[in-house]
Amino acid sequence: MTAPVIPAALISSLSRIVGDDGVIRDPERLLVYESDGLTQYRHAPAAVVLPRTTEEVAAVVKELAAGGRAFVARGAGTGLSGGALAVAGAVVIATTRMNRVLEVDVENRRARVQPGTVNSHLTRESLPHGFFYAPDPSSQSACTIGGNVAENSGGPHCLKYGVTSRYVTGLTVVLPDGEVVSFGGTGVEEDPYDLVGLFVGSEGCFGIATEVEVTLTPVPEAAAALLAIFDRLEDAARAVTRIIARGLLPAALEIVDGETIRAVESSVFAAGYPTDAEAALVVEFDGVEDSLAEELAAAEACCRDEGAREVRKAASDEEREALWRGRKKAFGAMGRIAPDLLVQDATVPRTRLPAVLERIMEIGRRYDLKVANVFHAGDGNLHPNILFDRRNREELARVEQASKEMMQACVDAGGTITGEHGVGVDKKEYMGLIYSRSVLETMEEVRRVFDPAGLSNPGKVLPGSIRSAIRGAEEDAVARV
Amino acid sequence: MRWLVSDSVAGVFEELLSADGVLVPSADEPWTVRGRTPDVVALPADEEQVAASLRIAHERGWPVVPAGAGRRVEARAASREGPLVVLSVTRLREVVHYEPADLSLRAGAGLSLGELGESVRTEGQWLGLDPPGSPGRTLGGALAGCEHGPLHAGVGRPRDQVLGLVLVSGDGRVLRLGGDVVKNVAGFDLVKLVVGSRGSLGVITEASVRLHPLPEVDTTVIVPCSSVAGGLAALRAAAAVPHPLAALELFTPPPSTALVPAAARALVAARVMGTRRSAMRVLDSVRKAFSSHGEVIEPEGLMGGDLFRLAGGREENALIGIRVGALPSHAEAALGPILGYLGEAEAASESREGSSRSWVHIHGTTGTLRFGMERGESDEGEPRDELERETLSELGRALRREGASLRAVRIPASFEGVAAEWGASSGVQRIARQIERVFDPAGILVEASP
Numbered sequence: 029m030t031a032p033v034i035p036a037a038l039i040s041s042l043s044r045i046v047g048d049d050g051v052i053r054d055p056e057r058l059l060v061y062e063s064d065g066l067t068q069y070r071h072a073p074a075a076v077v078l079p080r081t082t083e084e085v086a087a088v089v090k091e092l093a094a095g096g097r098a099f100v101a102r103g104a105g106t107g108l109s110g111g112a113l114a115v116a117g118a119v120v121i122a123t124t125r126m127n128r129v130l131e132v133d134v135e136n137r138r139a140r141v142q143p144g145t146v147n148s149h150l151t152r153e154s155l156p157h158g159f160f161y162a163p164d165p166s167s168q169s170a171c172t173i174g175g176n177v178a179e180n181s182g183g184p185h186c187l188k189y190g191v192t193s194r195y196v197t198g199l200t201v202v203l204p205d206g207e208v209v210s211f212g213g214t215g216v217e218e219d220p221y222d223l224v225g226l227f228v229g230s231e232g233c234f235g236i237a238t239e240v241e242v243t244l245t246p247v248p249e250a251a252a253a254l255l256a257i258f259d260r261l262e263d264a265a266r267a268v269t270r271i272i273a274r275g276l277l278p279a280a281l282e283i284v285d286g287e288t289i290r291a292v293e294s295s296v297f298a299a300g301y302p303t304d305a306e307a308a309l310v311v312e313f314d315g316v317e318d319s320l321a322e323e324l325a326a327a328e329a330c331c332r333d334e335g336a337r338e339v340r341k342a343a344s345d346e347e348r349e350a351l352w353r354g355r356k357k358a359f360g361a362m363g364r365i366a367p368d369l370l371v372q373d374a375t376v377p378r379t380r381l382p383a384v385l386e387r388i389m390e391i392g393r394r395y396d397l398k399v400a401n402v403f404h405a406g407d408g409n410l411h412p413n414i415l416f417d418r419r420n421r422e423e424l425a426r427v428e429q430a431s432k433e434m435m436q437a438c439v440d441a442g443g444t445i446t447g448e449h450g451v452g453v454d455k456k457e458y459m460g461l462i463y464s465r466s467v468l469e470t471m472e473e474v475r476r477v478f479d480p481a482g483l484s485n486p487g488k489v490l491p492g493s494i495r496s497a498i499r500g501a502e503e504d505a506v507a508r509v
Numbered sequence: 510m511r512w513l514v515s516d517s518v519a520g521v522f523e524e525l526l527s528a529d530g531v532l533v534p535s536a537d538e539p540w541t542v543r544g545r546t547p548d549v550v551a552l553p554a555d556e557e558q559v560a561a562s563l564r565i566a567h568e569r570g571w572p573v574v575p576a577g578a579g580r581r582v583e584a585r586a587a588s589r590e591g592p593l594v595v596l597s598v599t600r601l602r603e604v605v606h607y608e609p610a611d612l613s614l615r616a617g618a619g620l621s622l623g624e625l626g627e628s629v630r631t632e633g634q635w636l637g638l639d640p641p642g643s644p645g646r647t648l649g650g651a652l653a654g655c656e657h658g659p660l661h662a663g664v665g666r667p668r669d670q671v672l673g674l675v676l677v678s679g680d681g682r683v684l685r686l687g688g689d690v691v692k693n694v695a696g697f698d699l700v701k702l703v704v705g706s707r708g709s710l711g712v713i714t715e716a717s718v719r720l721h722p723l724p725e726v727d728t729t730v731i732v733p734c735s736s737v738a739g740g741l742a743a744l745r746a747a748a749a750v751p752h753p754l755a756a757l758e759l760f761t762p763p764p765s766t767a768l769v770p771a772a773a774r775a776l777v778a779a780r781v782m783g784t785r786r787s788a789m790r791v792l793d794s795v796r797k798a799f800s801s802h803g804e805v806i807e808p809e810g811l812m813g814g815d816l817f818r819l820a821g822g823r824e825e826n827a828l829i830g831i832r833v834g835a836l837p838s839h840a841e842a843a844l845g846p847i848l849g850y851l852g853e854a855e856a857a858s859e860s861r862e863g864s865s866r867s868w869v870h871i872h873g874t875t876g877t878l879r880f881g882m883e884r885g886e887s888d889e890g891e892p893r894d895e896l897e898r899e900t901l902s903e904l905g906r907a908l909r910r911e912g913a914s915l916r917a918v919r920i921p922a923s924f925e926g927v928a929a930e931w932g933a934s935s936g937v938q939r940i941a942r943q944i945e946r947v948f949d950p951a952g953i954l955v956e957a958s959p
Contacts, residue, residue: 135838136876158751180694191692193701194669209936215876217834217916218933220709220941225668225701229694246751273610275633275722316752319787375690377611407692408611447692455695462695466682470947471697477943489696 031058032117034074038095042077042119045087050125052076061120064107065167068370068418069453073100073114080125082200082208082238089236090206092119098483101236103144103175106167108371109452111179111231115487121236123174129153130239138197138214140241143174150242159244162189165448166359177237180229182448184355187406188279188314189245191448193228198241201227201234204484213241226474231450232485234478248314251279252324255351256309256331257302257338261285261389261401264307265381267334268405271311271327272378278327280312281406288358288400288413291365297357299350302338309336309405310355312348358402359413365398366415370427372434376443378408387437388412395430397423409447410438435461456491518548518571518592525561526553530600540579540595543922547574548592554600556675556683556714563712564681566594567951573679574955575708577650578621589955598649601714606689609634613672613689615717618649634720637664639814641821649713655705656824656832656918659817662874663755663782664721668704675715676703679949689717702944707956710948726788727755727813729780731806732799733773737761737848740775741841741871743802747779748837748873750798752791756780756817757873762866764819768808777802777873780813823868827881829901830919833908837876843913844869847880850904854882857897881919902927 043051053075062070079085092099098118105112114120123144130140134157147168150161164183165171182191198213212224227234258264264283286306293303301308313323328339342348362369376384392399398415412434416427435445435458445458472490522531532550534540540550553559566573572589576597601617609632623644639658640651657666673687687700734740744759763769763776779795781788799805824830835843851867869880905915917928
């Protein structure tokens with residue numbers, strides 16, 4: 029697909045700001061930026077710009093705004109909702125070169141980073157001081173803090189530690205007209221509203237964060253984990269409810285279902301999970317060493333009460349890593365089962381997990397689709413993954429219909445349409461399932477406060493009136509899938 | 510004429526809310542707003558009535574002060590023209606949904622924190638919201654306010670406890686924001702915008718909150734110190750303990766309790782929660798951290814939050830209450846000028862009839878300081894003289910030069926001009942004003958401290 033037309037004069041202006049090597053126009057190189065981790069949607073940007081500093085981002089944004097040109101901030105492109113898709117002739121502003129950890133301030137338990145900093149790099153730099161950065165999306169070795177801010181990313185350990193918004197304390201933001209503002213910050217009391225909280229999770233629609241201040245967490249003294257094997261997926265889900273209701277607070281509670289186990293075990297990532305099982309539940313505790321054995325024993329009892337046929341406990345860090353392997357390599361292994369994977373994301377109240385899982389599997393059967401579940405059970409955050417072959421158009425139609433029904437099932441159970449992947453282009457038409465028209469209009473009005481011209485990541489998050497901006501992309505996406 | 514206006518305002522609300530939803534207060538009732546008696550206190554019985562009340566006020570341009578239980582309504586409304594309406598959510602106190610196994614509860618904004626706490630305690634759970642003040646504070650008031658308490662250290666800010674809420678905007682739109690699940694990134698996070706907005710965006714009528722399992726152990730260990738510098742050293746030592754503490758605070762002077770020797774100038778308190786085994790280990794570390802700074806006391810029968818509530822009481826009853834944000838590493842530098850100011854202010858107030866007592870509280874993990882003056886017996890809350898205003902203004906300038914920032918939590922009307930000097934940057938102010946217009950196009954809502 030050819031990139032949208034962009035005036036040569038604009039390219040020259042952008043090159044003057046970021047240097048010739050900071051502007052990408054070569055169609056081959058633009059291919060990388062056609063989609064994020066949700067490859068069903070593809071759209072080439074008009075160009076990609078690679079600034080190094082807040083000042084360069086501001087200058088680039090001012091230049092684009094002056095020409096009425098839309099733009100999209102992009103980190104590592106690991107998002108799963110099409111949020112970094114460049115529609116409406118947008119220019120991608122990639123934070124690739126803004127990848128420095130500016131400060132690890134141990135005394136004040138915080139760090140300041142540029143937005144292109146890879147999530148796990150921040151933890152790597154904090155560990156020698158006895159700290160880590162708590163939010164740990166599955167893609168943490170690649171995804172960036174800036175992307176995490178845009179999506180309010182979660183991860184397995186968010187059950188205990190909370191998601192990104194709990195950790196972001198301050199932001200330097202380039203607004204969509206190029207003005208640089210600063211929101212919050214440790215020790216800042218004067219902001220009239222929690223604009224940091226509002227900005228986190230705004231999916232690039234309010235501007236570009238160019239510096240992020242985060243809280244660091246002391247590394248827990250020790251961690252311990254168990255793996256419980258179940259013959260029924262619902263039993264594993266009930267064990268999760270029992271563990272939480274018992275008052276235990278694990279760091280993570282993750283379920284891998286039978287379909288996924290078999291995919292993992294037949295791949296190079298084999299983790300030794302029994303292939304005749306229908307669910308494996310990973311339970312991890314961390315904290316003061318003295319209490320871990322007791323907590324693990326209590327969790328084991330909950331699992332056995334709900335029918336776990338086997339419980340394996342990790343005695344060492346190596347064994348704990350091994351227990352986690354099947355969970356962590358699940359997505360990689362699914363490539364063996366089918367060429368394409370639709371990763372869904374929704375949250376339901378924990379107590380509704382057994383019923384909702386049953387309904388999801390029923391929907392899968394009814395549409396004759398393979399569904400594999402790998403999810404953050406402790407948060408009620410489901411990831412039903414539909415396996416399919418995009419070349420089979422009839423199957424694709426079933427995937428789309430089944431996916432919609434699964435979303436509805438989660439909403440019917442009192443849940444929401446996305447727990448951690450964001451809305452992007454993928455779910456904006458589902459927003460009406462959970463929010464009234466006046467809430468959606470209010471969201472749009474708040475967006476306009478930041479971006480009256482509608483240039484910052486247009487066509488995302490909100491349905492309806494802005495749909496026309498993305499129409500071309502959606503049609504193209506259908507043609508490509 | 511005033512009677513006529515009042516009559517007609519009350520009449521309009523009576524038509525909307527029926528007679529039991531309307532109160533025409535007399536001057537000595539607790540609804541007084543900075544000495545001005547409101548024309549009417551609207552007490553809607555449900556969300557629809559809240560919306561209808563706000564629509565009327567929006568159409569007529571009547572200023573509205575959103576309020577919780579109305580124990581003390583502070584608002585910058587006294588000088589507004591036109592009839593003054595206080596809108597209290599105190600009748601919205603229903604528990605809408607509570608499924609203990611989901612560790613979440615949805616309730617009307619008028620439910621008091623005390624009642625809410627009682628109803629979840631029977632299920633072995635608790636809510637991590639501890640704004641300073643009595644258990645009579647309402648859920649809506651605690652969320653609309655910006656005063657997070659000491660538990661901030663252990664469970665996060667009030668906004669981290671909220672899963673969703675219903676806001677009726679200034680023009681009467683009912684906005685159901687967020688949800689009831691612990692992870693939700695659908696759409697822009699307007700919940701975070703509303704929490705801490707002090708009623709300036711609308712009236713919270715309902716909220717869904719995250720609950721926590723009651724810990725096996727919830728206890729407080731304290732160290733009284735003979736000097737403030739000693740207290741700061743103890744605070745620093747405890748903050749460096751590599752385990753999470755539920756709360757860590759320095760109080761100077763110590764709150765009045767028999768536990769603390771009269772000679773103590775400062776008290777540092779650490780609250781520890783967890784399983785028995787983990788709490789014992791953490792307590793050991795805290796004791797060690799405290800031990801070189803004074804005699805460590807583990808008061809028998811003192812429940813985890815008691816001492817903090819005691820200290821919170823003086824924050825609630827303060828005549829002046831100000832939060833100062835500083836990096837933990839700068840808290841000590843900020844403390845000097847504050848103590849200097851309070852010394853001067855106290856001397857000035859003692860020279861008048863009655864007296865005021867000042868205090869400073871410091872969050873050990875965030876570096877936030879709160880300081881204030883207690884209400885003296887003959888102090889009506891008004892006004893202090895020009896000299897004192899100038900002293901506070903100078904303190905603000907000194908702190909801001911040091912990189913600290915200030916926010917007035919409670920302040921006499923005559924000091925509002927001083928507080929206005931501590932505003933955010935112009936960019937942030939502009940965004941804030943535009944956001945207010947989205948939620949309250951006619952500008953009828955008056956910031957309140959419920």
